[in-house]
Amino acid sequence: MSDPGAGGTGPAARVVEASRALAAAGQQDLVWGHVAVRDPDGRGAWMKASGWGLDEVDAARVLLVGWEGERVAGEGQPHIESHIHLSVLRARPDVSASVHTHPEVVNAFSALDVPLQALSHDGVPFVHPQLPRSPLSGDLVADRARGDRLAAALASAPACLMPRHGLLAVGGDEAEAVMHAVLLTSACRVMLLAAAAGRVRSSSDAEEVAAKREHVWPRRQLDAGYRYLARQRSAPSR
Numbered sequence: 001m002s003d004p005g006a007g008g009t010g011p012a013a014r015v016v017e018a019s020r021a022l023a024a025a026g027q028q029d030l031v032w033g034h035v036a037v038r039d040p041d042g043r044g045a046w047m048k049a050s051g052w053g054l055d056e057v058d059a060a061r062v063l064l065v066g067w068e069g070e071r072v073a074g075e076g077q078p079h080i081e082s083h084i085h086l087s088v089l090r091a092r093p094d095v096s097a098s099v100h101t102h103p104e105v106v107n108a109f110s111a112l113d114v115p116l117q118a119l120s121h122d123g124v125p126f127v128h129p130q131l132p133r134s135p136l137s138g139d140l141v142a143d144r145a146r147g148d149r150l151a152a153a154l155a156s157a158p159a160c161l162m163p164r165h166g167l168l169a170v171g172g173d174e175a176e177a178v179m180h181a182v183l184l185t186s187a188c189r190v191m192l193l194a195a196a197a198g199r200v201r202s203s204s205d206a207e208e209v210a211a212k213r214e215h216v217w218p219r220r221q222l223d224a225g226y227r228y229l230a231r232q233r234s235a236p237s238r
């Protein structure tokens with residue numbers, strides 16, 4: 001009865017909260033997109049079951065997915081793309097949570113195939129150095145081989161663009177991973193707005209980015225943003 005998935009602060013509860021936070025931030029794509037939390041006992045990743053929207057996740061809709069993509073605990077079926085998270089968690093011991101979503105503005109920006117620039121606070125975590133782009137096709141990441149290639153492309157970055165598909169964002173915990181997904185989406189939206197209006201003439205240089213990383217995005221600010229999103233959660237819609 002010591003399953004760490006049970007209880008209000010266990011990994012299943014953290015998946016529920018993070019899923020609702022992503023939904024509150026507008027990251028949902030019908031029933032697709034997910035957040036994974038590393039199992040504290042090293043058995044795999046806790047994720048929502050396939051078929052539910054981010055805003056519908058409750059503890060009964062969260063699974064423990066083993067390292068081969070199989071269900072270890074919980075009800076329902078694992079997402080086909082659980083290998084995204086499994087490969088990243090294998091490759092990045094510093095990562096305890098990862099997010100994969102399909103925001104329209106991220107796909108629109110990725111299709112331009114131009115570097116991301118920090119035109120607002122939100123782009124700061126992803127430039128100098130420039131965040132990576134997945135070399136994979138836009139098809140599903142449905143097996144370990146594709147997951148491992150995506151994790152290799154991510155390398156040590158906080159997020160990765162997945163052209164013709166979506167984004168991957170990671171963090172030391174779910175608050176950081178969710179905020180990276182939310183900030184990257186906002187940064188892509190601002191890039192699209194600017195590019196639609198004209199030529200981009202002003203963006204943060206490396207010096208300004210370094211200062212803003214320290215002043216705008218210390219850990220407590222990421223937490224403050226995440227706690228706000230988590231407070232927006234509403235009752236499950238059954």
Ligand SMILES: [Zn+2]
Nearest residue numbers: 081100165166
């Ligand atoms: Zn996907």
